[in-house]
Amino acid sequence: MKFEGLKQILPDNALLLSEESRRVYECDALSAHRVMPGCVVLPNSVEQVQAVLKYCYTNDIPVVARGAGTGLSGGAMPHEDGVLLSLAKFDQIAEVDPLQKIARVQPGVRNLAISAAAKPYGLYYAPDPSSQIACTIGGNVAENSGGVHSLKYGLTVHNILQIKIVTIEGELITLGSHALDTPGYDLLALFTGSEGMLGVIVEVTVKLLPKPPCSRVLLAAFDDIEKAGNSVAGIIANGIIPAGLEMMDKAAIRAVEDFIHAGYPIDAEAILLCELDGSEEEMLANISKVENLLNEYGAIEVRIARDDDESQRFWAGRKAAFPAVGRIAPDYYCMDGTIPRKHIAKVLSEINALSEKYKLAVVNVFHAGDGNLHPLILYDVAISDELKRAEEFGSEILELCISVGGTITGEHGVGVEKIREMCVQFSENELQQFHAVKKAFDAKGLLNPGKAVPTLNRCAEFGAMHVHQGKDKFPELERF
Amino acid sequence: MEKKLKAIKQQILTAIERGESLKIIGGNSKVFLGRDTVGSEINMADYSGVISYEPTELYITVRAGTLLSVITKLLAEQGQMLAFEPAEINDKTTIGGVIATGLSGPRRPYSGSARDFVLGVRCINGLAKELSFGGQVMKNVAGYDLSRLMTGAYGTLGIITEVTLKVLPQSEFESTGVKVVSRQQALSEIHDISSRAAPVSASCYDGEKMIVRFSGNEKFVKESLKSTGFEEYKKGNEFWKELRDYNLSIFHTDKPIWRLSVPSASNVNLENDDYLIDWGGSQYWLASDRSPNEIFTMADDLGGSALLFRGGDRNGDVFQPLSSGLFKLQQELKRAFDPHKVLNLEKMYVNI
Numbered sequence: 001m002k003f004e005g006l007k008q009i010l011p012d013n014a015l016l017l018s019e020e021s022r023r024v025y026e027c028d029a030l031s032a033h034r035v036m037p038g039c040v041v042l043p044n045s046v047e048q049v050q051a052v053l054k055y056c057y058t059n060d061i062p063v064v065a066r067g068a069g070t071g072l073s074g075g076a077m078p079h080e081d082g083v084l085l086s087l088a089k090f091d092q093i094a095e096v097d098p099l100q101k102i103a104r105v106q107p108g109v110r111n112l113a114i115s116a117a118a119k120p121y122g123l124y125y126a127p128d129p130s131s132q133i134a135c136t137i138g139g140n141v142a143e144n145s146g147g148v149h150s151l152k153y154g155l156t157v158h159n160i161l162q163i164k165i166v167t168i169e170g171e172l173i174t175l176g177s178h179a180l181d182t183p184g185y186d187l188l189a190l191f192t193g194s195e196g197m198l199g200v201i202v203e204v205t206v207k208l209l210p211k212p213p214c215s216r217v218l219l220a221a222f223d224d225i226e227k228a229g230n231s232v233a234g235i236i237a238n239g240i241i242p243a244g245l246e247m248m249d250k251a252a253i254r255a256v257e258d259f260i261h262a263g264y265p266i267d268a269e270a271i272l273l274c275e276l277d278g279s280e281e282e283m284l285a286n287i288s289k290v291e292n293l294l295n296e297y298g299a300i301e302v303r304i305a306r307d308d309d310e311s312q313r314f315w316a317g318r319k320a321a322f323p324a325v326g327r328i329a330p331d332y333y334c335m336d337g338t339i340p341r342k343h344i345a346k347v348l349s350e351i352n353a354l355s356e357k358y359k360l361a362v363v364n365v366f367h368a369g370d371g372n373l374h375p376l377i378l379y380d381v382a383i384s385d386e387l388k389r390a391e392e393f394g395s396e397i398l399e400l401c402i403s404v405g406g407t408i409t410g411e412h413g414v415g416v417e418k419i420r421e422m423c424v425q426f427s428e429n430e431l432q433q434f435h436a437v438k439k440a441f442d443a444k445g446l447l448n449p450g451k452a453v454p455t456l457n458r459c460a461e462f463g464a465m466h467v468h469q470g471k472d473k474f475p476e477l478e479r480f
Numbered sequence: 481m482e483k484k485l486k487a488i489k490q491q492i493l494t495a496i497e498r499g500e501s502l503k504i505i506g507g508n509s510k511v512f513l514g515r516d517t518v519g520s521e522i523n524m525a526d527y528s529g530v531i532s533y534e535p536t537e538l539y540i541t542v543r544a545g546t547l548l549s550v551i552t553k554l555l556a557e558q559g560q561m562l563a564f565e566p567a568e569i570n571d572k573t574t575i576g577g578v579i580a581t582g583l584s585g586p587r588r589p590y591s592g593s594a595r596d597f598v599l600g601v602r603c604i605n606g607l608a609k610e611l612s613f614g615g616q617v618m619k620n621v622a623g624y625d626l627s628r629l630m631t632g633a634y635g636t637l638g639i640i641t642e643v644t645l646k647v648l649p650q651s652e653f654e655s656t657g658v659k660v661v662s663r664q665q666a667l668s669e670i671h672d673i674s675s676r677a678a679p680v681s682a683s684c685y686d687g688e689k690m691i692v693r694f695s696g697n698e699k700f701v702k703e704s705l706k707s708t709g710f711e712e713y714k715k716g717n718e719f720w721k722e723l724r725d726y727n728l729s730i731f732h733t734d735k736p737i738w739r740l741s742v743p744s745a746s747n748v749n750l751e752n753d754d755y756l757i758d759w760g761g762s763q764y765w766l767a768s769d770r771s772p773n774e775i776f777t778m779a780d781d782l783g784g785s786a787l788l789f790r791g792g793d794r795n796g797d798v799f800q801p802l803s804s805g806l807f808k809l810q811q812e813l814k815r816a817f818d819p820h821k822v823l824n825l826e827k828m829y830v831n832i
Contacts, residue, residue: 099671099745122675144621155619157628158596173805178743179784180588180762183800184810184828185637186595189628193621210677233536239559239649279679282697338617340537370618371537410619418622425622429609433817437624440812453623 002059003039003083009051016040025066025084029131030074032333032387033416037064037078044089046164046172046202053200054170056083062449063168065196067108067139070131072334073415075143075195075451082449085200087138093117094203101208102161102178107138107201111145114206123208126153129411130322138201144193146411148244148318149275151369153209155411157192164203165191168442178205190437195413196448198441215243215277217311218290220299221268225249226345228270231297232368233341235274238293240286244275245369246318249348252325252363252376253317259324262317265301272299272368273318275311321365322376329361329378333390337401338410341371350400351375358393360386372410373401399424414452422452423459431456481543484527488639489608491522492822496608501825504635506545506577509569513581514634514827516794522639524576531642532616535560539599539616541644544576551575555647563591563648565682567725576640582632585724586682586693589744589759590674594631597646601627603638606818616644629813635824636832637817651681651695656716657705658691663757666690669708670760671744678704682720685757686728693720723758726790730756733767736792738775740764742784749778765789776800799828807832 006015016022017039027034038061043049056063062082069076078084090106093114097103098121103114111132115124128147129135135145141163146155153159162176176188191198222228228247235242248256248271253264264271272294276286287304294302305311325332339347348364355362358377366373377393379386398408398421408414408421422431434453438445454462495502501519505511508525528545535558542551548568555561565585566578579601584593600614614620614627630640661669666685670692674680679696691713694701705712713719722728731737733754742748744762753768768775772788776797779786785800792798802810807829814821814832826832 098675100743101675144625146619150619154592154596157625158592167805167809171805173803173809175806177741177783177785179741180593180759181582181584181741181785183785183787184802184806185633185813186582186629186631187806187809189595189625189631193625197624210675213677236538236649237536239652241649279677279697279700281699281703282679285697338619340534340616342534342537367619372617372619405615406617407615407620407622409622410617411621413621414623422622427612430611430613430623433605433609433611433626434623436816437626437813440809440816 002061005055005059006039006041006052006083009055010041010043010048014042014044014048016042025069025078025086028066028069028071028074028076030072030077030415030417032381033074033077035078035080037084038081040084040086042086042089046166049085049166049200049202050170050172052083052085053166053168056446057168057170057444060444060446062446063200064448065142065200067136067142068110068134070135071139071143071415072336072412073409073417075413075415075448077416079449087136090138090202096121096208098123100178102205103208104203104205105137107204108136111135111137111140118208122211124211125206126159126209127156130319137204137206141192141201141204142194142196143411143413146367146370146372148246148367151245151367152241152243157189159207160188160192160204161207162205163188163191163201165199165201167199168444168446172202176205193413195415195452197438197452198447212243212277214280214283215275215311216283216287217305217314218274218276218287218294219264219303219314220272220274220294221265221301222270222272222298223268223300224298225270225348227298228272229341229344229368231272231294231299232344234293234297235290238289240289242274242290242369243277244273245367246273247271247366247368248318248321249364251361252321252365255324255328255363256317256321259327260316260320262313262320264317268300273314318365325363325376325378330380330382331378331387333377333379333394335373335375335377335394335397336409336412337398337406338370338372339401339404339406341368343404344368344371347373347400347404351397354393354396358389360389360393370410371406395421416451419451419454419458420462422454423462428456431459481527485604485610485641488522488604489610491520492604492606492608495519495822496820501822504580504639504824506574506580507547507572509572510577510581512790515798517824517827519825524639525574527641528574530554537616538618538647539644540647541600541616541642542575543642544574544640546575547571548573548575548578556650559650560647561650562597562645564588564594564597565724566594569725575643579631579643580633580635580640586684586720586758589762590681591648595628598627598631598643599646600644601630601640602642603630603640605638606820606822611638614644618646634827636814636827637823639823653698653701654681654693654695655701655705656691656693656713656719657708657710658689658713659710660688661690663687666757667761673708674760678708683760684723687755691716691719728756730754730765730767734791735767735769736788737790738766738768739787739789740766740779740784741787742779742782746782746784748782772797802829
């Protein structure tokens with residue numbers, strides 16, 4: 001048994017071999033893709049992680065790192081002959097330094113737990129993916145997670161200072177520092193969003209921000225989705241960067257209203273939620289500017305939250321969107337493309353056309369401020385070909401995003417889910433460059449094999465070789 | 481423009497064939513930076529022009545040789561800016577050089593660094609392959625983030641041909657305050673102010689006075705200036721411009737200029753050196769004759785790093801030496817982009 005040697009490295013109960021104990025780990029939040037891991041390890045020290053990786057390196061065993069398993073692209077889907085490396089036991093906050101406004105934490109610490117620990121100092125950690133109650137900071141770094149407030153406060157890459165990683169050869173290396181600039185290549189940026197392909201993260205230092213003194217939410221209803229889209233551009237053109245700027249379409253408004261009765265106007269074609277924050281003067285000035293703009297752009301109704309409680313109520317509907325959709329369909333498939341904002345209306349109408357084509361309903365919620373769409377495709381896995389249709393539908397949405405100058409993934413990562421669309425978004429030369437980078441860190445290709453970057457052969461197999469400008473992208477490869 | 485790209489690729493292929501290396505030049509405004517490098521020149525200054533600028537999408541795409549002054553003027557016309565406040569030297573600075581060196585100005589601790597604002601990069605690697613990474617949207621996690629990796633790589637991984645940057649609205653109102661305090665007082669006050677969500681956009685200490693810029697809502701800015709006990713500094717705008725462009729008196733010296741990047745609460749041993757503290761205590765400028773070894777050791781002990789910014793021995797260590805593990809990774813990365821070591825040979829480190 002190739003996993004036997006791991007017993008010498010790990011404490012009791014940290015190596016799971018039985019089928020029932022491994023079963024829990026067979027998928028992440030992309031539950032349509034499942035693989036039973038060869039074994040599961042739960043180390044509790046950096047030294048153990050180093051020893052496990054060294055062992056795997058020596059014995060050519062694939063390794064897949066896993067945080068809380070909330071990822072939506074199958075990035076933590078196990079390898080059947082490999083080790084599933086859970087970082088769940090790394091759940092300690094090493095320090096919160098209010099003077100430098102940083103927190104140094106282990107990778108298994110939950111996103112929201114960091115803000116909770118910083119709260120007594122009036123500080124918080126800005127990136128807030130919707131899974132923040134459960135997802136861990138190690139996974140956030142691996143995926144470069146965003147969230148509702150990333151328009152103003154940035155993604156994970158903008159909010160971390162330093163990480164400690166263990167290479168596949170078992171070496172512990174620090175990337176970045178507690179200073180702002182670090183010498184040499186920016187490996188911290190490279191590692192952020194690298195989906196567990198380059199190394200295993202064992203510690204993260206995040207930046208903390210002072211909590212804005214005031215914030216308030218506006219809700220605007222539109223009878224036309226294009227007007228809603230234009231008002232987003234209008235707000236930004238007027239020099240205002242809202243803390244959050246979210247849009248929901250009619251289907252989403254109805255699903256949410258049926259679920260939690262947030263008081264959303266159910267006849268609207270779209271609603272926009274706009275959060276403004278800052279000092280009281282700044283916030284009030286911006287509220288009145290945005291209110292005028294929304295009216296100018298044809299909102300049929302604008303509501304301004306009177307206080308924090310009402311702001312929370314306005315948000316509650318948006319935050320309940322996913323569970324609300326879960327209530328109206330047995331299964332849903334969440335997409336994650338990003339597009340230039342100006343194409344919102346066009347892309348939405350094409351998504352609706354695709355919905356007809358595939359005979360599957362779709363609900364649209366999105367981070368309108370940064371053009372990040374989350375169409376939720378409704379399906380029922382029990383009905384013979386619905387999953388297949390949902391996946392094909394999703395794939396067409398992503399190609400639509402590429403065609404308007406966007407990207408296949410804004411914040412969920414490629415994982416196993418969007419590996420095929422990577423062949424469309426990137427050229428052969430670019431994919432080869434990605435593989436060369438991977439090789440620089442992991443020459444044997446043991447870390448998270450088969451994820452994030454497709455091999456050229458795989459692209460050829462997919463037949464996803466869309467002919468670009470009359471040129472076949474991979475002329476030297478055989479077709480089968 | 482296609483012709484230029486073709487010529488660059490040909491130059492690379494010829495250099496590979498002859499076993500030579502190439503020196504990448506933009507506006508030559510920061511030629512003093514980095515280690516001396518050899519080889520025939522690839523001049524990017526004539527590869528210029530704005531490709532697309534959409535104020536409401538908050539991005540601008542430009543060719544590498546575009547003058548920074550052209551970009552800032554264009555953005556200002558729409559009330560926008562590059563929020564990392566890059567240096568503009570003698571109106572020669574190109575955007576390619578700004579991104580290749582990855583240096584940021586006074587606003588950096590409050591708005592983000594050059595790499596934070598990079599959305600996409602087109603480049604030609606050391607195998608003469610044209611590549612494009614990232615794009616024009618704010619959120620993009622498809623593939624490794626190679627556009628940010630190119631930022632600050634001093635052209636050693638690829639020749640940047642095109643850059644897309646996120647832009648932001650200019651502040652509605654700005655005002656600079658000044659007060660005479662001790663160094664300790666300045667450092668503790670700036671920590672104090674910045675943990676209170678005050679609208680600070682730059683802060684420094686020149687050895688005598690603490691100078692802070694407030695940006696944002698006019699009423700809030702004026703109140704903040706008053707409540708923190710600052711006097712308005714009339715020459716504020718010129719001051720920040722001179723600091724940004726390395727033009728304050730500390731930079732006019734025959735001594736080597738060092739840039740220290742350290743954790744903001746560091747207690748830096750300044751001895752008798754002329755100094756200036758920027759970035760709320762996390763960036764120090766020193767004019768010093770101390771040995772590189774002494775300065776590198778001091779920076780390392782503080783958990784930071786030193787850069788021999790200008791002067792001194794440009795054939796020795798200019799950037800903080802790296803740990804062996806890090807150095808090995810950087811060598812492997814160099815091999816991944818430029819296996820024949822054609823591009824800006826040893827500009828950053830010996831053997832990279």
